[in-house]
Amino acid sequence: MKIGVVTFPGSLDDRDAARAIRLAGGEPISLWHADSSIKKVDAVVLPGGFSYGDYLRCGAIAAQAPVMKNIIKKAGEGLPVLGICNGFQILVESHLLPGGLIRNEKQHFVCRDQKLRVENVDSAWTSGFQKGDEITIPLKNGEGGYIATDETLKMLEGEGLITFRYLEVNPNGSMNDIAGLRNERGNVVGLMPHPEHAVEPGFGPDSPVAMRSGVDGLRIFQSVLRSVISA
């Protein structure tokens, strides 16, 4: 199972995403922003970071990269695509997901272990969860405030397209506590928090069991492996 990870100029978490894919049992394939080929991968991860230094708007310049043209086309044909943090920003700038992400409500960059509730499990990247599962994964962003028009919010809520919601603390002022979304087909998911940083005991968030033992992020990558096999 080959999962591509795109590196843009300024991507930071591409290697962590590749490592998460490996730990989940997949084979990570490096993709380069300037290549239009996506090397016959079965799914794609757009990793976190600060592509193009967040110039213009976060994710806006990356959305124009040659590799994105192909990813947008293949996503329309059902290719599973996950956008994490800056990757989520790239997905909204590519119009693969609705709405936008703006500077955090309180202006500060926020870095914390974030509790989330899984709201929808009918997507390529959330099928390994039970609806209502509570998970904890790291969150680190400066521009993670999710916004959308009333009409879009109504559509997202009505059709159950919200995949993850912030629990206990809304760290960035996101409308309706939205942490992550899926598209109608369920192959494209974007979220601000970082599942790839919660995949290996000893390096994840603290859990009630032990310090740094949280591996809740792993299930996102396991979900796609399962959904690609069953597809």
Place this chain on the structure above:
Amino acid sequence: MPKIIVQVMPKQDLLDPQGKAVARALERSGHKAISAVRIGKRIELHYATTPTDSQLQEARKIAESFLSNGVIEDVVEVSIEQD
């Protein structure tokens, strides 16, 4: 150098945290008459010669599709400037 000036502002009904922070600082330093601040972007597109009508049209398209994000921003001006 002839230019096309594109001005982009955060949408009116949208919280502009940058503007809000600047407004608070102005208020603290005694500028009580300023009731709000909003911060947008001025983008200059430079041309070797005065842009044609079709280049201005093209710039309008670029402004709407790439230089701004319609979900969060409005293009408030696209115009030719000589200097």
